[in-house]
Amino acid sequence: MCLVKGQIKRPTAEKLLKHSFFKQAKAPELPVKKLFGDLPPLWHCLKDVAQLALKKMPSVEQETISVSEYQRGVSAWNFDLEDLKFKAFLVFILIIIELVFSF
Numbered sequence: 001m002c003l004v005k006g007q008i009k010r011p012t013a014e015k016l017l018k019h020s021f022f023k024q025a026k027a028p029e030l031p032v033k034k035l036f037g038d039l040p041p042l043w044h045c046l047k048d049v050a051q052l053a054l055k056k057m058p059s060v061e062q063e064t065i066s067v068s069e070y071q072r073g074v075s076a077w078n079f080d081l082e083d084l085k086f087k088a089f090l091v092f093i094l095i096i097i098e099l100v101f102s103f
Contacts, residue, residue: 062098065091 004010016022069091 059098062095065094 011019069087
């Protein structure tokens with residue numbers, strides 16, 4: 001009944017509520033408040049996510065290094081991939097060291 005594609009052929013909500021299926025349906029045994037009562041409010045979760053995102057944001061120094069490395073690589077037209085990989089590795093190591101010593 002509910003899955004009929006044609007809107008005209010589908011019963012209205014009022015008719016569906018009078019159907020025996022819905023009349024015989026039992027109320028859930030566990031109220032929704034009991035199921036979700038122990039969860040923290042949504043805004044707490046959003047605040048935690050925002051704080052985590054701030055921690056993961058690159059610092060100004062990291063952003064400056066990244067931009068300067070990019071500009072140097074592009075402006076010099078340096079196609080030495082091994083050299084670029086090595087420099088990227090050094091930047092990665094510097095970021096790891098900063099993360100380790102920031103705690």
